[in-house]
Amino acid sequence: MxxxxxxxxxxxxxxxxxxxxxxxxxxxxxxxxxxxxxxxxxxxxxxxxxxxVLHARTLEELDARDLADRLESVGRPLENLQLFGRLDLDLGGLHSRFRHVLVIxxxxxxxxxxxxxxxxxxxxxxxxxxxxxxxxxxxxxxxxxxxxxxxGKGSGKDSGKDGKDSGAPAPAPAPAPAxxxxxxxxxxxxxxxxxxxxxxxxxxxPGHAVIRSVVLADVRLAEEPEALLTVNATGKAFAFLAPFGDGYHRVIGWNRDRVVSDHAPLDLDEVKEITRLALGRDFGMHDPRWMSRFHSDERQxxxxxxxxxxxxxxxxxxxxxxxxxxxxxxxxxxxxxxxxxxxxxxxxxxxxxxxxxxxxxxxxxxxVLRSSGGIVRLAMAHRPWSRGLRAAVAGVVDSVAPVRRRATGQVTGVGYRYPAPRGAHRFTGMRVPDVALADGGRLYASLRGGRFVLITPGAPETAAHPYDEGRKDRLAVEHWASDRRTAVLVRPDGYVAWASDSADPAGVEAALGRHVG
Missing domain, CATH: 3.50.50.60 (FAD/NAD(P)-binding domain)
Structure with a gap:
């Protein structure tokens, strides 16, 4: 500048x-x-x-930036993600290096x-x-x-803070900033x-508020919850507990009978009441360091x-x-x-x-708007027919494997693929998991530095071709550890840019010119 x-x-x-x-x-x-x-x-x-929480797909993206292992060492993995009531997702079968959510x-x-x-x-x-x-x-x-x-003109407005008038004269208005x-x-x-x-x-x-007067609080607990993440919903309330790792827990809760303005006062007794309604007990909450209300919108x-x-x-x-x-x-x-x-x-x-x-x-x-909105609406269900629907959905997700895989793929992000041009290879637009490479490495380590990765058939000594000549700053050339015959160009975000079942040099070079530059 x-x-x-x-x-x-x-x-x-x-x-x-x-x-x-x-x-x-x-x-x-x-x-x-x-x-x-x-x-x-x-x-x-x-x-x-x-x-x-960090989901599997996000952890893969962070792995491509050499950050996932650091965050894994700080957070705590959870192989089952509970959404509400009896609906939880077993993540142990994910086709990913990260078969869990990371609570962090x-x-x-x-x-x-x-x-x-x-x-x-x-x-x-x-x-x-x-x-x-x-x-x-x-x-x-x-x-x-x-x-x-x-x-210097800002002021804290979070509920739960005691803002007492000191009696001092108000400061003169600050001049408008340049x-x-x-x-x-x-x-x-x-x-x-x-x-x-x-x-x-x-x-x-465009959109609207899907739920109003959600309470947030950071509290200490006299009783440690049995689960790493504690979540439940009844017809009247829901609550969520998660650890910060510093002795405090975050509480997120909602009470159907207490829907007020975001600016309405909030005290610890109300937070305890919501938690008891949803979880059956309040875990001896004490010493809140912060409390507030918010409303949750659905907009795009x-x-x-x-x-x-x-x-x-x-x-x-x-x-x-x-x-x-x-x-x-x-x-x-x-x-x-x-x-x-x-x-x-x-x-x-x-x-x-x-x-x-x-x-x-x-x-x-x-x-994501549709899936998260569906989850929260089912969690808020209180009429007999809607609670029956919630039980039916939980049963279908739990017992029908394709539905379970789709739900797990959506929530964790690993199930999305991007649209491909007409006539493109069937792999184009697909997310690539962390595959093994012929030199003993793995794909997401090779993606580091924001590079494309070209994976071709054959061992390095038999498949040498200077595809990365002039492109070494943004392209890594690797080879399958398996006998796969497909050539695949992986984008820096881990999705297939181009693929071919015949890895002829002219076709590969044309694809590199088109995508890598």
């Missing part, structure tokens, strides 16, 4: 330093794209997480992603709020100002439910791209917390978008490649 506040138009600005924005920024910087992250919050990472608070994920992004050279500007966007044929101009919180203009080739809005980026490009966010933007502006994570879609799919879906958005933006910015692919982000991720976002 030069003295006028103008930025290189080969760069990307990411708005929002949550998990989605951090993973995306780290991917872009690793690929050699200059990235600036803007966030209106201060630098400190809050431990007031809503997300508590969101702030630990953010910490790992932040460190990676900083090592890769991402520029961070905290306390910086986007006020306006304007795009043209060559780039996007972003107008920013110091955020209200950064200028604005600055930044310039980039593309802007990505990863700035959440109330996204300024989404509003600036005029995108609606009709488009994830408007010209040079793109949306990811909660800026693009929000849904109920049922199934723990929110943070995971956003991280998978970022994994899909990052390598595509890098290819376009470096001139290795046409700008039209970015349209495939919408084509691939928008349907997934819609499917």
């Amino acid at each position: 030069n003295g006028t506040g103008t930025q290189d138009t080969h760069s990307v600005i990411v708005v929002g330093a949550g998990p989605t924005g951090l993973l995306l920024a780290g991917d872009l910087a690793t690929a050699g794209v200059p990235v600036t992250v803007l966030d209106k919050r201060p630098r400190e990472i809050s431990n007031l997480s809503r997300a508590f 608070p969101q702030y630990e994920v953010e910490k790992a992603l932040l460190e990676r992004a900083e090592r890769a050279g991402v520029t961070f500007r905290y306390g910086t709020e986007v006020t306006r966007l304007a795009q043209d044929a060559d780039g996007v101009t972003v107008t920013v100002a110091a955020s209200e919180k950064d200028s 604005t600055e203009r930044l310039r980039a080739a593309y802007v990505v809005g990863a700035d959440g439910l109330h996204s300024t980026v989404r509003k600036s490009v005029g995108l609606p966010f 933007a009709p488009a994830y791209r408007v010209g040079r502006v793109l949306l990811a994570g909660d800026a693009a879609h929000v849904h109920s917390p049922a199934g723990g799919q929110g943070m995971n879906t956003g991280l998978q958005d970022a994994a899909n978008l990052g390598w595509k933006l890098a290819q376009v910015v470096h001139g290795r692919a046409d700008d039209a490649l970015l349209d495939s982000y919408q084509a691939e991720r928008h349907p997934v976002g819609g499917a």
